[in-house]
Amino acid sequence: MGTTQLETVPEPKYWHLKTVLTEALDSEFSVGEILPNERDLAARFGVARATLRQALEQLELEGRLQRRRGVGTTVAPPRMGVAVGSEQHTWPGAADDAWKPTDCTLAVAPATVADLLETDRDENVHTVRRSRVSHGQPVAAELIYIPESSVPDLSAIDAPSGPARARALLRELQHLELEGQEQSVELGSVSAEDARELDRLPGAPVLVVTTRFYADARTAAVSVATYRADTCRLTFGATGGVEIHHDPERRAS
Amino acid sequence: MGTTQLETVPEPKYWHLKTVLTEALDSEFSVGEILPNERDLAARFGVARATLRQALEQLELEGRLQRRRGVGTTVAPPRMGVAVGSEQHTWPGAADDAWKPTDCTLAVAPATVADLLETDRDENVHTVRRSRVSHGQPVAAELIYIPESSVPDLSAIDAPSGPARARALLRELQHLELEGQEQSVELGSVSAEDARELDRLPGAPVLVVTTRFYADARTAAVSVATYRADTCRLTFGATGGVEIHHDPERRAS
DNA sequence: TAGTGGTCTAGACCACTGG
DNA sequence: CAGTGGTCTAGACCACTAA
Numbered sequence: 001m002g003t004t005q006l007e008t009v010p011e012p013k014y015w016h017l018k019t020v021l022t023e024a025l026d027s028e029f030s031v032g033e034i035l036p037n038e039r040d041l042a043a044r045f046g047v048a049r050a051t052l053r054q055a056l057e058q059l060e061l062e063g064r065l066q067r068r069r070g071v072g073t074t075v076a077p078p079r080m081g082v083a084v085g086s087e088q089h090t091w092p093g094a095a096d097d098a099w100k101p102t103d104c105t106l107a108v109a110p111a112t113v114a115d116l117l118e119t120d121r122d123e124n125v126h127t128v129r130r131s132r133v134s135h136g137q138p139v140a141a142e143l144i145y146i147p148e149s150s151v152p153d154l155s156a157i158d159a160p161s162g163p164a165r166a167r168a169l170l171r172e173l174q175h176l177e178l179e180g181q182e183q184s185v186e187l188g189s190v191s192a193e194d195a196r197e198l199d200r201l202p203g204a205p206v207l208v209v210t211t212r213f214y215a216d217a218r219t220a221a222v223s224v225a226t227y228r229a230d231t232c233r234l235t236f237g238a239t240g241g242v243e244i245h246h247d248p249e250r251r252a253s
Numbered sequence: 254m255g256t257t258q259l260e261t262v263p264e265p266k267y268w269h270l271k272t273v274l275t276e277a278l279d280s281e282f283s284v285g286e287i288l289p290n291e292r293d294l295a296a297r298f299g300v301a302r303a304t305l306r307q308a309l310e311q312l313e314l315e316g317r318l319q320r321r322r323g324v325g326t327t328v329a330p331p332r333m334g335v336a337v338g339s340e341q342h343t344w345p346g347a348a349d350d351a352w353k354p355t356d357c358t359l360a361v362a363p364a365t366v367a368d369l370l371e372t373d374r375d376e377n378v379h380t381v382r383r384s385r386v387s388h389g390q391p392v393a394a395e396l397i398y399i400p401e402s403s404v405p406d407l408s409a410i411d412a413p414s415g416p417a418r419a420r421a422l423l424r425e426l427q428h429l430e431l432e433g434q435e436q437s438v439e440l441g442s443v444s445a446e447d448a449r450e451l452d453r454l455p456g457a458p459v460l461v462v463t464t465r466f467y468a469d470a471r472t473a474a475v476s477v478a479t480y481r482a483d484t485c486r487l488t489f490g491a492t493g494g495v496e497i498h499h500d501p502e503r504r505a506s
Numbered sequence: 507t508a509g510t511g512g513t514c515t516a517g518a519c520c521a522c523t524g525g
Numbered sequence: 526c527a528g529t530g531g532t533c534t535a536g537a538c539c540a541c542t543a544a
Contacts, residue, residue: 012531012533013533037511038510038511039510048533048534049534050532050533050534051532051533053511054533061442062440067510067512068541069510069512070540070541070542071509071511071541071542072509072511072542073511079439085338085489085490181490182489183489183490185438185460185486185487186316186485186487187314187315187460187483201512202268203268203311205314205440207439229439230440233437233439234439235435235437236437236489237433265513265514267513290529291529292529301514301515302515302516302517303515304514304515306531307513307514309530320529320531321522321523321529321530322522322523322529322531323524323530324522324523324530325528325530326530
């Protein structure tokens with residue numbers, strides 16, 4: 001009757017808010033700029049703070065915003081491209097400065113990893129912990145699981161743990177001939193443990209990259225790497241070649 | 254004084270809830286089973302519904318739960334592995350039954366895509382729309398952008414749009430020699446348009462796979478594929494070989 | 507200490523699904 | 526139609542950061 005608008009589906013407020021904010025970010029804000037605080041923003045748009053937050057959460061998920069408790073909300077830079085797969089497959093730790101081994105232990109792996117390794121679920125495996133920094137920011141935390149059978153010559157190493165032993169373990173891996181690797185990417189949320197290392201709160205979204213390394217006609221190692229989903233764009237293939245460089249939106253005053 | 258617990262960091266309720274629910278899912282529920290509704294669950298745990306929902310949201314993000322409005326919350330099956338990159342790079346549409354072309358148009362591409370294609374931002378490009386189904390479920394929606402210069406021999410095709418023309422366009426692509434491709438994966442939220450196709454509400458998390466196809470020493474096409482993050486695990490490399498098959502948790506009564 | 511984002515509550519109403 | 530999840534409100538308090 002009186003309605004000229006069909007409005008088949010009334011758009012949720014937070015969704016409309018997100019659209020408005022996205023346009024504002026593209027046109028009126030530049031990278032690093034701080035937004036008004038949530039209470040002010042909510043008042044300005046005439047919504048409850050929780051509703052405003054729902055919009056901000058989505059924008060953070062999309063890598064447009066960065067929020068830090070006690071500080072504020074800032075406009076995020078475009079996601080950085082991070083190479084995780086290359087044409088010429090290599091073992092972790094091979095002349096690869098992006099990663100820094102931090103520690104290693106000998107313990108039972110999670111059941112899912114044990115299945116990939118085709119080892120018994122209660123069998124001890126070496127676990128190397130590494131972290132990756134890019135552009136001065138921590139971007140990933142990784143655990144590499146290596147069955148004892150993959151590195152038989154470990155007698156010369158004394159230290160039971162620590163970065164030195166971690167490096168030695170990875171060095172041992174290089175002796176095996178890598179026959180292939182297989183990777184998968186899925187969405188996850190960061191564990192309390194990795195959260196500190198990635199400088200995020202527990203539960204933040206991450207991209208989990210699982211890599212299976214083949215050598216000697218079996219699975220010689222498995223790596224589970226956890227990348228910050230807000231700041232990273234994982235790149236595969238054609239490393240060294242031309243880089244995909246996104247430019248999410250060119251306008252910026 | 255009276256406190257024996259140090260409790261350096263009081264764990265948020267929703268985080269603890271998530272842990273409890275995860276354990277319950279592993280031990281007391283089987284795939285497909287429906288959970289009690291949110292109001293009952295919240296009451297049972299003595300928290301507000303919003304808090305309970307925060308935990309459920311995370312579990313859905315991790316692919317453990319599936320929620321449908323008007324129906325209920327069910328235990329999700331393990332994520333399915335979906336191949337998105339292969340050793341032998343091929344053009345889209347090559348003897349590849351996983352995708353179904355649905356439509357195509359000739360229009361200007363988004364600025365970010367135009368940059369990848371190295372075309373002018375106001376230049377018209379062919380846009381082919383495809384959707385991918387796996388195990389009876391829609392898993393991805395894709396847009397393939399093809400500059401007119403990549404498919405010069407399109408005179409024989411009559412239809413200005415529709416699946417037939419889409420297939421013809423992809424067929425034309427096969428004539429070019431593919432020199433390489435480059436992919437990236439990042440987190441996004443599903444557009445209102447793709448949401449219908451993927452059977453999710455707008456804003457649901459998705460994995461966005463951007464592929465750049467090289468031929469003739471330039472970028473001959475760009476594809477932007479949107480995969481459901483809740484149900485998919487993207488696999489790269491070694492297709493046809495042994496499959497990584499996750500088994501998130503073996504126990505199930 | 508003042509100000510920020512993060513958590514939490516106890517309601518309310520809406521949109522959708524199925525019988 | 527009853528029951529489900531999705532949206533929204535108007536508060537409150539907490540944890541953290543920086544001045």
